[in-house]
Amino acid sequence: MIIKKRLATGALGLLTALACGLISPPAAMAGEPAPDSPKVELVLDVSGSMRARDVDGDTRMAAAKQAFNEVLDATPEEVRLGIRTLGANYPGKDRTAGCRDSERLYPVGQVDRTEAKAAVATLRPTGWTPIGLALRGASKDLSGGEGTRRIVLITDGEDSCGLPDPCDVARELAAQGTHLVVDTLGLTLDRKVREQLSCIAEATGGTYTAIQHRDQLSSRIKQLVRRSADTPVQAPTPVAGAAQCAKAPYLGSGLYSDRETFGEHRWYRMRVAPGQELRASASVAVDRAVDPDYGVLVRAVTPGGRELVRGSEAGSGRTDVISSGLRYPVADVDDDEDETARTVCLELSQSFSAPASVKRAPGLPVELAVDVVDNDDPPADVAAFGLGRGWVLLGVLTVGGLLVGLLWGWLARWRVTVWRSN
Amino acid sequence: MRALRTLGAALTLCAAAWLTAAAPAAADGKDGTDGGSGKEAPTEAGTNFRTATEIQPGQRATAAASTGDYLYWVFPAAAGQVPGVEAELKLPDTSSRHGGATWQLDVYDGLRRHQPCASGTPARRAAQQDRTVTVSCTLRQVRSWSERWANDPLQGAYYVRLTVVDLPAQDLGLPIDAEVEASVRDAGGAHADGGDVTPLNPVLRAGTTPGTDSGTDSEPTGDASSDSADSADDEGGDVPHAVAEPEDDWGSGWWSDRWVWTVAGAALAALAGVGGYTLTRGPRAPGRPPIGTGSDI
Secondary structure, rough: HHHHHHHHHHHHHHHHHHHHHHHOOOOOOOOOOOOOEEEEEEEEEEEEHHHHEEEOOOEEHHHHHHHHHHHHHHHHOOOOEEEEOOOOOOOOOOHHHHHEEEEEEEEEOOOOOHHHHHHHHHHOEEEOOOOOHHHHHHHHOOOOOOOOOEEEEEEOOOOOOOOHHHHHHHHHOOOOOOOOOEEEEOOOOOOOHHHHHHHHHHHHHOOOEEEOHHHHHHHHHHHHHHHHHOOOOOEEEEEEOOOOOHHEEOOOOOOEEEEEEOOOEEEEEEEOOOOEEEEEEEEEEOOOOOOOOEEEEEEEEEOOOOEEEEEEEEEEEOEEEEEEEEEEEEOOOOOOOOOOOOEEEEEEEEOOOOOOOOOOOOOOEEEEEEEEEEEEEEOOOOOOHHOOOHHHHHHHHHHHHHHHHHHHHHHHHHHHHHHHOO | OOOHHHHHHHHHHHHHHHHHHHHHHHHHHHHHHHOOOOOOOOOOEEEEOOEEEEEEOOEEEEEEOOOOOEEEEEEEEOOEEEEEEEEEEEEOHHOOOOOOOOEEEEEEEEOOOOOOEEEEEOOOEEEEOEEEEEEEEEOOOOOOOOOOOOOOOOOEEEEEEEEEEEOOOHHOEEEEEEEEEEEEEOOOOOHEEEOOOOEOEEOOOOOOOOOOOOOOOOOOOHHHHHHHHHHHHHHHHHEEOOOOOOOOOOEEEEOOOOHHHHHHHHHHHHHHHHHHHEEEEEOOOOOOOOOHHHOOO
């Protein structure tokens, strides 16, 4: 009897515990960050030139170390942070050896502050500046998972290795569809450094900052790390538009990314049921040097080739993106027969051009935001509910009322006269 | 009894586990909303349409950035309102700059269509010695409906982009501070118009896997219909949108002061009608039928 009771108690407890485990929030079970938590890698230049004493009277290296310590203290819990160095180990003159010198100092993951700080403290300004190589390495370090990826590159010199060109490397990494952003921080105001770093930033949709003061360095890195924690995880789904509508991919609702080279037209398809409205916006980003005048055209076309509606935009000068959009409501049908969704083709083209020296591949980054929503409700009258407003309205109504009253009165008198005379 | 007690203890433990687990999650959630639609003004700006920081009209949002960054914010505007944006930039030290620069404010609607500024100074050139520069843009009135071929502003999200468009190359990357404030002015009943559209408030979620054309025709149809059903359901659901719905709705409600004017007009017409009728009767003693006077004329 007692055993039975104990068994029952145990079973009940087990059940409760199980239920508890099942319904408890997922955060309780995961001691580590979720697989889609944002990843950031700090890439620090430890080349010989970092010895220069020009950041608030201190060496660039000392300023960077201090900034790293502050950043490590301020890193949000959900961010997985890693550190990579370039030019930290090989002090010699041999170019080949110097240009292979990039090392993962601290693996991307939840930060152990003491360990990471200790690793940073060992760094001494040493070797070459292989930026392209370091970017490739950092991209590998950040691979895997669904979260956003960000590289923060801190350097004081342009790439001293020539090949691979870091700007091309950045564009190539951004085109891999991993939604990688590279933010660059230059510790010197040198022209070449500025051009190279801003080119890297532009190629990935990142930012370039010129650092002159120590506090500026740490606050900017902190801001970038925080930004990657704030950025929504919803990265666009990669899609490849076709050269003609008949072969175009069907899009659902949401954000998509694609690439389109100069002079190319890309087609996509959507299904819109009667009583629904198609919404489509497209933006083409500028990730390289382009000519100063440009434009974008989005068209909604029937599979037969008839244009339904278009959105276009043109611009000139410095820009990060050019965008346009359209909406196409499909009228509701009365009978039940023709309720099948209609196919609408979307054509995207842009008129960007670039100097001959600029690489054509990969194409310019395209972002599509498409949605299908409830149909609009065209007004029966321009004014709300056909209501009137204003002194003219009041005057007209008053005079009209007066005239009707007079008429009615005379009519009544005339009728009375007729009745009496009869 | 004992079983009950065990159950109670287990439940208490369970609740404790829940509370401890939920507490940081709740705190996270709070942190998250503070940056977005909370009461405090945001201190960061987004870097593209997708990551634009949400601001409320009347909030003064700030952001620290570098010269050359593209700063994005997004705010809601309802039908019948006239949205406007004003931004003030604190420029880098005059000693570190090498010349004048042109700063520009662009406003895009929820379909990412560029919206013209009806008034304001959307682009302004700052001379080298200037410490601050102010740019502003006031849009046309937001309509509650428009033809699909038109570029009229419609209710929904409005994106603000602030950047430098022309500068000496040496000044790229220098630190700046930006302050931006969106405002919405009610256009009043004179501009109350009819019709309605679903607000241009883009969804922020990854697209569903694109369907291939190689499959049978029925498959994409199924996908599309389920998607559209989803999106119809999601209108008030959990799908993240660019902006939250304003407290006073998206406008295009039934009320406008046109009702007052129209009803007042009707009352005046009725009074005038009674007055006109009375006039034809001429002066007479109250309560007496106007028989005699009528027959004498």
